[in-house]
Amino acid sequence: MSEKKLYFCDELNNVLSCFHDRIMSCCSGQIGPVYYEAYRGQKIDWDAFKQFKIDSFKLLNDEDIDKSPCKGCFFLREKRANDFISPKFNMINISHWTHCNCGCIYCARMLDSKGKIDLKPMKSQYYDMLPLLKQLYKHDLLDRDNLIACIQGGDISILKEFEPMVKEFLKNGVKRFYILSNNIIYQPIIKKLLDNNMVDYTTSLDCASRDLFYKLKRVDKFEDSVQNLRKYAKSKYSNGITVKYIVIEHLNDKKEEVKKFVNLMADIGIKNIEFMIDNKYVLFTDLDNNPLPSHYGDLYLYFKSLCEEKNINLRLWEKTEFILNKYALH
Numbered sequence: 001m002s003e004k005k006l007y008f009c010d011e012l013n014n015v016l017s018c019f020h021d022r023i024m025s026c027c028s029g030q031i032g033p034v035y036y037e038a039y040r041g042q043k044i045d046w047d048a049f050k051q052f053k054i055d056s057f058k059l060l061n062d063e064d065i066d067k068s069p070c071k072g073c074f075f076l077r078e079k080r081a082n083d084f085i086s087p088k089f090n091m092i093n094i095s096h097w098t099h100c101n102c103g104c105i106y107c108a109r110m111l112d113s114k115g116k117i118d119l120k121p122m123k124s125q126y127y128d129m130l131p132l133l134k135q136l137y138k139h140d141l142l143d144r145d146n147l148i149a150c151i152q153g154g155d156i157s158i159l160k161e162f163e164p165m166v167k168e169f170l171k172n173g174v175k176r177f178y179i180l181s182n183n184i185i186y187q188p189i190i191k192k193l194l195d196n197n198m199v200d201y202t203t204s205l206d207c208a209s210r211d212l213f214y215k216l217k218r219v220d221k222f223e224d225s226v227q228n229l230r231k232y233a234k235s236k237y238s239n240g241i242t243v244k245y246i247v248i249e250h251l252n253d254k255k256e257e258v259k260k261f262v263n264l265m266a267d268i269g270i271k272n273i274e275f276m277i278d279n280k281y282v283l284f285t286d287l288d289n290n291p292l293p294s295h296y297g298d299l300y301l302y303f304k305s306l307c308e309e310k311n312i313n314l315r316l317w318e319k320t321e322f323i324l325n326k327y328a329l330h
């Protein structure tokens, strides 16, 4: 009798994703094993929680894979002899709220937030993360020495429990943070994390003028965002900051805008820029039949040459790289 072929997934093993609508294994784009559907802060049966991960792995073989939500996932690979199911996660994605103090036209959360702009800090509409985080540490489910904590969602600056959560991580053990914010409100704790080389901090400015900022984000907060960036850029490890330029057709897809942006970044002292094509556009456009605007390739090459001149590291978001190579760089 031939042996069953066994599969493995490092995401399932290492990652816990706390989203506003579910707590699940990965954020691969495929809905993998879900620990809790529509979690709303109820008491968790931690033995069942741990067992769920083990049971999800049991389906990763060629006889049972049809019963697994992982079937067909790009991340599945053949199991190796030294693979083992870890009792702990070494990456936690926290994205359990959708409220935000701006309204980017490319926001992937727009359907959930209904485009509402909230100005004051508040609790998540779905559940509190801090008690859950304490429980995860208490039940020894987080790898205190190697944990990467990714915090994104709506905006951190108007999530009441943002700073308490960061402090909880620091108290219990965390290796590094990855934090996304629109940068409209200054967060002293982010400055401290940057000074201690503990964070990759990413923000999207997307432009270099107040008018364009308003068109892209529907709030008149360009100056605040730039001033806050200047404060963060004075950190001891400012290399941890990345500023995105998300390109939107007919708005910021012009060479003069890109030039103004790169000059502003050089003036502030930003060392990393990420060029990205709006993900909503990528997801909802049939690119084979509606080709990517042809000038996007030129725009990227222009961006690259300006960044080289200013000694700024220009990254491409991986989906953007794939699409540019396929449709715009020949």
Ligand code: SF4
Residues within 6 Å of the ligand: 009, 010, 011, 012, 025, 026, 027, 028, 030, 031, 032, 033, 069, 070, 073, 074, 075, 076
């Ligand atoms: S195989 Fe894919 S869907 Fe399943 S846990 Fe891994 S990344 Fe998620």
Ligand code: SF4
Residues within 6 Å of the ligand: 100, 101, 102, 103, 104, 106, 107, 108, 109, 110, 153, 154, 155, 181, 182
């Ligand atoms: S800052 Fe983020 S969450 Fe807020 S509107 Fe923009 S994309 Fe959406």
